[in-house]
Amino acid sequence: xxxxxxxxxxxxxxxxxxxxxxxxxxxxxxxxxxxxxxxxxxxxxxxxxxxxxxxxxxxxxxxxxxxxxxxxxxxxxxxxxxxxxxxxxxxxxxxxxxxxxxxxxxxxxxxxxxxxxxxxxxxxxxxxxxxxxxxxxxxxxxxxxxxxxxxxxxxxxxxxxxxxxxxxxxxxxxxxxxxxxxxxxxxxxxxxxxxxxxxxxxxxxxxxxxxxxxxxxxxxxxxxxxxxxxxxxxxxxxxxxxxxxxxxxxxxxxxxxxxxxxxxxxxxxxxxxxxxxxxxxxxxxxxxxxxxxxxxxxxxxxxxxxxxxxxxxxxxxxxxxxxxxxxxxxxxxxxxxxxxxxxxxxxxxxxxxxxxxxxxxxxxxxxxxxxxxxxxxxxxxxxxxxxxxxxxxxxxxxxxxxxxxxxxxxxxxxxxxxxxxxxxxxxxxxxxxxxxxxxxxxxxxxxxxxxxxxxxxxxxxxxxxxxxxxxxxxxxxxxx
Amino acid sequence: xxxxxxxxxxxxxxxxxxxxxxxxxxxxxxxxxxxxxxxxxxxxxxxxxxxxxxxxxxxxxxxxxxxxxxxxxxxxxxxxxxxxxxxxxxxxxxxxxxxxxxxxxxxxxxxxxxxxxxxxxxxxxxxxxxxxxxxxxxxxxxxxxxxxxxxxxxxxxxxxxxxxxxxxxxxxxxxxxxxxxxxxxxxxxxxxxxxxxxxxxxxxxxxxxxxxxxxxxxxxxxxxxxxxxxxxxxxxxxxxxxxxxx
Numbered sequence: 001x002x003x004x005x006x007x008x009x010x011x012x013x014x015x016x017x018x019x020x021x022x023x024x025x026x027x028x029x030x031x032x033x034x035x036x037x038x039x040x041x042x043x044x045x046x047x048x049x050x051x052x053x054x055x056x057x058x059x060x061x062x063x064x065x066x067x068x069x070x071x072x073x074x075x076x077x078x079x080x081x082x083x084x085x086x087x088x089x090x091x092x093x094x095x096x097x098x099x100x101x102x103x104x105x106x107x108x109x110x111x112x113x114x115x116x117x118x119x120x121x122x123x124x125x126x127x128x129x130x131x132x133x134x135x136x137x138x139x140x141x142x143x144x145x146x147x148x149x150x151x152x153x154x155x156x157x158x159x160x161x162x163x164x165x166x167x168x169x170x171x172x173x174x175x176x177x178x179x180x181x182x183x184x185x186x187x188x189x190x191x192x193x194x195x196x197x198x199x200x201x202x203x204x205x206x207x208x209x210x211x212x213x214x215x216x217x218x219x220x221x222x223x224x225x226x227x228x229x230x231x232x233x234x235x236x237x238x239x240x241x242x243x244x245x246x247x248x249x250x251x252x253x254x255x256x257x258x259x260x261x262x263x264x265x266x267x268x269x270x271x272x273x274x275x276x277x278x279x280x281x282x283x284x285x286x287x288x289x290x291x292x293x294x295x296x297x298x299x300x301x302x303x304x305x306x307x308x309x310x311x312x313x314x315x316x317x318x319x320x321x322x323x324x325x326x327x328x329x330x331x332x333x334x335x336x337x338x339x340x341x342x343x344x345x346x347x348x349x350x351x352x353x354x355x356x357x358x359x360x361x362x363x364x365x366x367x368x369x370x371x372x373x374x375x376x377x378x379x380x381x382x383x384x385x386x387x388x389x390x391x392x393x394x395x396x397x398x399x400x401x402x403x404x405x406x407x408x409x410x411x412x413x414x415x416x417x418x419x420x421x422x423x424x425x426x427x428x429x430x431x432x433x434x435x436x437x438x439x440x441x442x443x444x445x446x447x448x449x450x451x452x453x454x455x456x457x458x459x460x461x462x463x464x465x466x467x468x469x470x471x472x473x474x475x476x477x478x479x480x
Numbered sequence: 481x482x483x484x485x486x487x488x489x490x491x492x493x494x495x496x497x498x499x500x501x502x503x504x505x506x507x508x509x510x511x512x513x514x515x516x517x518x519x520x521x522x523x524x525x526x527x528x529x530x531x532x533x534x535x536x537x538x539x540x541x542x543x544x545x546x547x548x549x550x551x552x553x554x555x556x557x558x559x560x561x562x563x564x565x566x567x568x569x570x571x572x573x574x575x576x577x578x579x580x581x582x583x584x585x586x587x588x589x590x591x592x593x594x595x596x597x598x599x600x601x602x603x604x605x606x607x608x609x610x611x612x613x614x615x616x617x618x619x620x621x622x623x624x625x626x627x628x629x630x631x632x633x634x635x636x637x638x639x640x641x642x643x644x645x646x647x648x649x650x651x652x653x654x655x656x657x658x659x660x661x662x663x664x665x666x667x668x669x670x671x672x673x674x675x676x677x678x679x680x681x682x683x684x685x686x687x688x689x690x691x692x693x694x695x696x697x698x699x700x701x702x703x704x705x706x707x708x709x710x711x712x713x714x715x716x717x718x719x720x721x722x723x724x725x726x
Contacts, residue, residue: 171651178644
């Protein structure tokens, strides 16, 4: 949030190390932020390292501090999972505060003085932030103030999002929108629709992540550092300098991803943070469009036309985060390429077609497991000398030819594993697959004894699984 | 403690019984009834007796405008509502009338205010359907949270310390923290005759320890409630509208 650092702390009590607030002992002050001071605190019986955030109340009770604090108390208390600090307690009247988990790690801000970072590192950091965002969006919350200083990478690498003072929970009253007539946010990162006062779109966070990726990859901010909200509007018509123009070492796939995030129309961006993470994890599979090759900013007549067409306000839209996410799942088709499975593969295609037809924003990941042996070094070529990986990719592509999905939404993956079910489940977990469609070969006593791949996937998958099975021939009794 | 807040039952026994059962299953220990037990539905007597039983066990009950009309006159009501009141008057016994006559217009409870229509002139039966009406009510009380019914449409209004008013459409089963930094006005919707195009009965649960308010929707046997309205000879539209929730 861009506001003047205030002087004149109006907090009623002078806080010092050793002070106790509601059972929490203040141990050590940390560097203050623009709107709050921070203390490491402890409480008997709580092992987790704790942080206390105390709003800086200035003269005349700055509404952005008060409302931001109220919103953060409201939202943080109901968030869970590894990508947010755990909420512990909050106090209100005498001494307002929030106590939460202290996150040990490194702020993404600390990477900024080493920019430009290598593309692989940009993608790695970006994917971690995207996973954290997706987890937040699944919990009905849009951050709306995503920036490097609000992301901490834990020591184990997981990204943690902090500072929910401007956030929006789409099932709770939006106290920020109701308090302020002007758009709020942080100048370099705020999304075009936020400038137009739409606070209901999770893709605003994807835009802000695009700004972070641009910054990490080039060392420059795509829209500079506009201070006044009136200057924020410029990004509605003025496109940024293409990243590769600023840094020739940026590969086309990374420029494609960054500019895809920075589209002015949210409908042109990635539909979900999980889909963005998927691309960042699979650079070789990113389908390159004109974005990847862009070398110059748009010419002034184009920019002028865009400026003239830019609306002052957006018409009110009714949508929910869960609706946005549900419309854009990542669907994984687990495909067995064994020659005898042709009929089952056709049935699988029918089932996948059904899923894709009902979710137009879906992405499809076609996955085949190349079974490896525990002991031997596996041959990479078959008897005819063909490269096994390549051959399987060709067959996967052939399988999708009749499916109703655009080429840029399909990816193909041959993964290796000793146990196919484990390999599939691990892959689904790692890439945040929403829906697995898998075939089951007929049931036989032997199969039941050994356990089938599909049964194990159903048992262990982190998401919905559809199992496709060929109908038994009529008249043939099922085995007793 | 979990407190159930129920308003505008309007003689709908099926909806009321379903909500009471739902509340009991959800750990409710205290009940507040915000008025309009009679009018429209076919079972005013049963509803009033049930509310009376709860009051004997410590529940709060308020007077609604339809209850007042049963006791007095139906002047000022529309034709259909007046017809239902005339029918209801003949159904209600002397004990039930005495119970209604003893009910208050508003009750203060800790930092909460319960009132059937609006904290602004409670006896004038104003409808809180928009921001202006909500602001009149919010300005008329010092209570941190006001709970009312009367409109049959669930809504949540709030006022910040800087005097900004806003409204919100509550989402069922989502806990809304009534934060201490602002003042709140919760309109509870209707148990017995919802009018927000969702036919399920509507009520809310307040957890007074966390100040979290949760709106609930409870499906009930609409066919049965509607059939009884028709069999009683009440206006047919009163049966039909239950299916639409409007």
